[in-house]
Amino acid sequence: MMTxxxxxxxxxxxxxxxxxxxxxxxxxxxxxxxxxxxxxxGMERWISMQLAQxxxxxxxxxxxxxxxxxxxxxxxxxxxxxxxxPFDPKIMTWRIMKILxxxxxxxxxxxxxxxxxxxxGDLKRLQLFxxxxxxxxxxxxxxxxxxxxWEDGNEEQWQAVLWRELVKGNEVNHRAALGxxxxxxxxxxxxxxxxxxxxxxxxxxxxxxRFHMQVLAAISKFTQVxxxxxxxxxxxxxxxxxxxEMKRTTPRDGAGEPTVEELHLEKGNSLLASMGxxxxxxxxxxxxxxxxxxxxxxxxxxxxxxxWLQSDILNLRDRQQRSNGKKIVAAHDTxxxxxxxxxxxxxxxxxxxxxxxxxxxxxxxxxxxxLVMTPDIETYAPYIQAVFDIPVDDxxxxxxxxxxxxxxxxxxxxxxFVAILDLQGSRFxxxxxxxxxxxRAVQRKFGFLEEDLDLVRRWVRETRIRWGIDGQNRGxxxxxxxxxxxxxxxxxxxxxxxxxxxxxxxxxxxxxxxxHIEGGxxxxxxxxxxxxxxxxxxxxxxxxxxxxxxxxxxxxxxLEGFFMPDEDTEREMQVIQRTxxxxxxxxxMAVFDEEIGINxxxxxxxxxLETEGFGFGFITGWSEGVGPS
Numbered sequence: 001m002m003t004x005x006x007x008x009x010x011x012x013x014x015x016x017x018x019x020x021x022x023x024x025x026x027x028x029x030x031x032x033x034x035x036x037x038x039x040x041x042g043m044e045r046w047i048s049m050q051l052a053q054x055x056x057x058x059x060x061x062x063x064x065x066x067x068x069x070x071x072x073x074x075x076x077x078x079x080x081x082x083x084x085x086p087f088d089p090k091i092m093t094w095r096i097m098k099i100l101x102x103x104x105x106x107x108x109x110x111x112x113x114x115x116x117x118x119x120x121g122d123l124k125r126l127q128l129f130x131x132x133x134x135x136x137x138x139x140x141x142x143x144x145x146x147x148x149x150w151e152d153g154n155e156e157q158w159q160a161v162l163w164r165e166l167v168k169g170n171e172v173n174h175r176a177a178l179g180x181x182x183x184x185x186x187x188x189x190x191x192x193x194x195x196x197x198x199x200x201x202x203x204x205x206x207x208x209x210r211f212h213m214q215v216l217a218a219i220s221k222f223t224q225v226x227x228x229x230x231x232x233x234x235x236x237x238x239x240x241x242x243x244x245e246m247k248r249t250t251p252r253d254g255a256g257e258p259t260v261e262e263l264h265l266e267k268g269n270s271l272l273a274s275m276g277x278x279x280x281x282x283x284x285x286x287x288x289x290x291x292x293x294x295x296x297x298x299x300x301x302x303x304x305x306x307x308w309l310q311s312d313i314l315n316l317r318d319r320q321q322r323s324n325g326k327k328i329v330a331a332h333d334t335x336x337x338x339x340x341x342x343x344x345x346x347x348x349x350x351x352x353x354x355x356x357x358x359x360x361x362x363x364x365x366x367x368x369x370x371l372v373m374t375p376d377i378e379t380y381a382p383y384i385q386a387v388f389d390i391p392v393d394d395x396x397x398x399x400x401x402x403x404x405x406x407x408x409x410x411x412x413x414x415x416x417f418v419a420i421l422d423l424q425g426s427r428f429x430x431x432x433x434x435x436x437x438x439x440r441a442v443q444r445k446f447g448f449l450e451e452d453l454d455l456v457r458r459w460v461r462e463t464r465i466r467w468g469i470d471g472q473n474r475g476x477x478x479x480x481x482x483x484x485x486x487x488x489x490x491x492x493x494x495x496x497x498x499x500x501x502x503x504x505x506x507x508x509x510x511x512x513x514x515x516h517i518e519g520g521x522x523x524x525x526x527x528x529x530x531x532x533x534x535x536x537x538x539x540x541x542x543x544x545x546x547x548x549x550x551x552x553x554x555x556x557x558x559l560e561g562f563f564m565p566d567e568d569t570e571r572e573m574q575v576i577q578r579t580x581x582x583x584x585x586x587x588x589m590a591v592f593d594e595e596i597g598i599n600x601x602x603x604x605x606x607x608x609l610e611t612e613g614f615g616f617g618f619i620t621g622w623s624e625g626v627g628p629s
Contacts, residue, residue, distance in 0.1 A: 004220045006291040008231040010314055012204065014296050015228045016047065019203055020054040022226055027198050033062045035197040037069050042403070043204045066208060069200075070215050074178050076195040077185045086589060087140065087174040090582070090608075092133035092166065094548070094590035097125060099165050108158040123599050130607075136163065137175075141211050144176035179211055183218055192222040201226040207282040217289045227291075231283065233272060234297040235316040238284045240268030268316045271309065302327070306335035348383040355398055367399045377404055406610045411572040413441050413563055414609055420535070420562065421555075421602045424542040427477065428487065429467040430460050436562075437531065441573075444564040446531045452524045459528075463514055465490035469536050487532060494525055534561060545595040552584030555601075579608050 007018045023034060038044045044063040052058040064072065075081045086095070104113050116125060136159075139147055150160040151171060171177060186193070196219060202208075205227075208216075216225050272280075299314055300307040308327055312319060319327070337354070341347040351372065359365055374380050381402055388400045407414060416439040423432060436442060437453065448456075468474040470488035475481035483489050489511070497514035517525060538558050546554060556577065565573045583604070587593060 002220050002222070002224060004217060004286075004289055004291045005224065005226045005294065006286065007226060007228045007294045007296070009296045009298070010230070010232050010234070010310075011298055012230060013050075014298065015203065015230065016050040017054070018294065018296065019047070019201060019226075019228055020051055022199075022201065023051065023055070031060075032198060033060055035062050035064070035069070035200045037066055037200065037202040037205070038063050039065065039205045047203055066202075066205070066212050070212055073196070073215060073219060074182050076193055077182055077189070078178060081173075081178070084589065085173065085175070086170055087137070089130075089133045089137045091586060091590045092136060093126065093130045094586050094592040095166060096129040096132055096162070098590065098592045098594065100125075100129065100162065103158075103162055103165060106158075106161060108156060108161060112158060122597070123603050126600050126603065132159075132162070135159075136166070140175040141209050144179065144211070147174070147176045148180075175211070179215065183214060186218045186221070189222070193219070196223045199224040199226070201228065203228045204230065206230070207278050208285075210285060213285060213289060227286070229283075229286075231295075231297075232276065232279070232310075232313050233269070233316055234295065234314055235268075237268050237272060237276070237316055238280055238287065240273045240280070240316070269313050269318050270320060272313050272316070304333045304335035305329050309336070344380055345383045345386070348380065348387045352387050352396075352398065356396060359398075377402065378406070381405060407572070407575055411569075411575070412439055413565065413569050413572040414576060416442060417559060417563070417576055418602070418606060418609070420539065420558065421542065421598065421605070423535070423539045424598050427467040428469050428473065428536070428539075430465050433487075433532070433535065434460075436535065439563075441563040441565050441569055442531075444566070445562055446527050448524075448527055448531075452527070455521060455524055456528055459494055459514070459517075459525075460490065462516070463490035463493045469540075487536070491529060491532065495529075498522055498525060538562075542598045545597045547593055547595055548587040549584045551596075551601050552580050555583075555605075556580050575609070579605060582608075 007015060007022075009015050009018070019036075027034065036044075036047060038047065041063075047063075048058045048061065051061075071085070075083075085091070100112070103109060104116070112128075116128070147163070149155060150163050151167065153164070154160075167174060172181065200216075200219070200223060202216070202225075216227075219225060297314060300310045302308050302311055305327075311317075339347070339350050339354075341350055355370065358370075384400070384402055388398060390397050416436055419432070419435055423436075426432060434453075434457070437448070437456070443449070443453075464485050465487055466485040468477075468486040470486050471481040471483035474486070492511050493514040494517065496511050498517045500513060538561065541554070559573070559576055559580070563573060583601075
């Protein structure tokens with residue numbers, strides 16, 4: 001009988017070599033896919049490059065995420081299991097939005113009723129229900145036994161009542177029930193499960209819940225399952241505790257209470273104990289399953305302060321203990337540096353200076369050898385651009401790329417699309433409209449050239465267009481319905497000036513013609529009129545509530561009507577289109593047919609696009625530059 005095969009090392013490249021060696025043994029059929037489970041698309045890209053370097057090619061590989069892989073395994077055993085799940089958090093959000101109003105008056109829901117107040121059908125409900133759906137999703141994965149208690153009717157608090165309403169008719173289709181059914185069904189397949197991959201490898205995954213480990217252990221009876229895990233320590237470190245954990249474990253002052261020494265509590269390495277809790281718990285979980293272990297560790301030695309730290313962690317040493325003793329750091333040792341800066345901008349400037357110094361001292365060092373990490377890349381991205389994005393011919397220039405940003409922050413088309421939605425209910429300020437017109441994809445759609453924008457800016461400035469579509473639009477904002485300085489008046493002046501001269505003093509029907517439009521500029525005026533007419537018409541129509549399916553179709557029409565992508569931005573359009581298609585599918589999957597307003601849709605789409613990425617993280621292995629992440 002097979003068991004889980006566990007490959008561990010303190011170096012990622014050693015794990016990559018071990019993976020390549022395992023994969024040298026071919027599968028039974030050359031047409032079968034090799035399955036490698038990863039946690040990010042950046043890791044997928046890096047592994048592909050590593051395997052290509054070692055094997056000469058990387059083809060016919062599949063890189064699913066853990067949840068996708070587990071769901072595919074379930075479909076091999078449980079018949080008629082749909083590809084999508086009604087218990088996906090996004091779908092649950094809309095299902096809860098439909099179900100909760102019928103439960104809000106029941107006993108136990110008082111706190112929710114007070115929180116929601118009179119807000120029915122607005123953004124506040126959606127934000128709350130999304131948090132509830134995320135919590136339910138975590139319960140299914142980490143606390144399935146609690147879910148089963150709720151379904152048995154053993155609890156009456158509001159989450160249990162709401163869950164029973166949510167799961168009604170689908171009790172066997174959520175993740176916890178599927179996992180239970182799968183583990184029971186596996187016992188009925190003594191010889192194997194049809195359709196399972198012959199070999200499965202998990203690479204570079206930092207942690208997995210018990211749910212996934214149980215599934216992997218179950219299929220390891222029939223297929224080869226290899227786990228390639230980074231482990232900073234070659235010793236067993238499941239029992240080490242941080243100072244804070246020791247304080248919690250040790251009883252408070254009291255006569256006769258045992259001490260830390262009497263409890264045999266171990267700190268091991270203080271850095272590993274305080275910062276390695278997630279890894280410690282995961283390896284403790286892995287040790288509960290029968291595994292064939294293949295450890296490969298390399299001691300970095302003790303050449304400098306950094307290697308001392310790495311070696312101490314690897315060998316579970318703590319230099320605070322007298323037996324190990326402290327090391328004297330050489331004056332020229334810069335392997336670990338701490339800089340105290342007064343602002344993020346100054347941090348990036350210091351980083352740039354230190355990198356230049358490193359390149360000068362080590363001619364063999366390349367930009368692609370350097371990774372810079374930060375806990376919040378969105379905060380630092382503008383400063384990175386400001387400091388590192390200098391002219392190509394400048395000798396101080398360092399090639400760089402910024403990874404792991406949300407697609408909304410990186411995409412001009414997505415940012416402009418959201419800006420159009422933000423116009424609904426706004427003042428239609430000239431600056432807001434120009435923000436949309438400055439998008440290259442919008443310019444291509446309406447035929448604007450770059451030099452045309454300077455002309456349009458001059459027209460808007462000289463006709464005194466400030467804000468508001470027209471007087472009626474201003475009145476809808478509970479402001480005086482004055483037509484002066486609106487888009488309508490300004491455009492009428494431009495049209496009338498093209499049709500007839502006014503000499504800057506002769507008015508026609510109360511409108512002063514704008515006389516400074518020459519013959520060749522008429523085509524630009526036509527494009528401007530077409531753009532503003534479509535923009536105002538589309539944005540005003542967004543004020544009407546719609547069902548999810550109708551919103552999907554309306555916004556798809558808006559996307560196609562305002563943007564013409566090129567080769568570089570086609571993928572951005574596809575991301576928006578996929579998000580809009582998913583929005584339309586929600587209506588059927590969540591059985592949610594209510595009509596909702598644009599504010600709810602804007603928040604939902606914005607949230608989806610914020611969490612969407614282009615799929616390349618910092619560990620892609622191909623970027624010739626510094627990759628802050």
